[in-house]
Amino acid sequence: MNNNVMFSLTYGLYVVTAREGSKDNGCITNTAAQVTATPNRISLTVNKANYTHDMILRTGEFNVSILSEKASFDTFKHFGFQSGRDVDKFADYPAAKRAANGIYYTTDGTNAWMSAKVVQSIDLGTHTMFIADVTDGEILTDDPSTTYSYYQSNIKPSPAAPKSSKTTWVCKICGYVYEGEELPADFICPLCKHGAADFEKVVAS
Ligand code: FE
Numbered sequence: 001m002n003n004n005v006m007f008s009l010t011y012g013l014y015v016v017t018a019r020e021g022s023k024d025n026g027c028i029t030n031t032a033a034q035v036t037a038t039p040n041r042i043s044l045t046v047n048k049a050n051y052t053h054d055m056i057l058r059t060g061e062f063n064v065s066i067l068s069e070k071a072s073f074d075t076f077k078h079f080g081f082q083s084g085r086d087v088d089k090f091a092d093y094p095a096a097k098r099a100a101n102g103i104y105y106t107t108d109g110t111n112a113w114m115s116a117k118v119v120q121s122i123d124l125g126t127h128t129m130f131i132a133d134v135t136d137g138e139i140l141t142d143d144p145s146t147t148y149s150y151y152q153s154n155i156k157p158s159p160a161a162p163k164s165s166k167t168t169w170v171c172k173i174c175g176y177v178y179e180g181e182e183l184p185a186d187f188i189c190p191l192c193k194h195g196a197a198d199f200e201k202v203v204a205s
Contacts, residue, residue, distance in 0.1 A: 050084075071146055
């Protein structure tokens with residue numbers, strides 16, 4: 001089997017937000033999809049390492065802000081490359097409003113948002129898949145939704161050329177550069193927390 005077949009699937013990118021007590025949090029995912037129209041239901045799969053995952057599991061509610069092609073890399077860094085366990089991502093974050101369910105949605109580089117209520121949680125090992133009813137939502141702009149490949153080609157900064165003649169490994173998610181001939185199999189990107197499978201080997205010429 002050619003494992004690269006997986007790269008031919010297309011994905012959008014989303015800020016998924018939750019609120020538990022007085023704690024707000026959000027993270028970036030590429031895994032929201034409509035599963036049925038009647039009822040209007042989506043699936044959302046979240047890595048268990050994300051703090052937002054635990055909040056959704058406990059509260060059964062979340063919002064999905066759909067990122068457009070106007071989304072800035074700063075939005076990805078803000079919600080994707082730091083953990084809600086360490087920082088309050090909504091402290092002094094101006095580009096967010098609360099929906100009727102009390103949970104924030106983002107407004108910067110966001111073309112629409114929706115609120116959802118979990119009806120089923122499926123344990124998938126590293127991730128949980130939430131099946132949820134869409135309960136609210138609004139269109140904010142008519143900018144096209146970004147895809148993961150649009151993010152890769154147009155939003156994420158191109159990694160700087162290797163300074164030395166060394167082999168490097170570049171994180172395909174965030175652009176972090178690891179210097180070394182071999183990348184340890186258990187390596188976790190210090191910026192975006194993705195694993196070794198998301199790194200690409202770059203051999204200096
Ligand atoms: Fe990374």
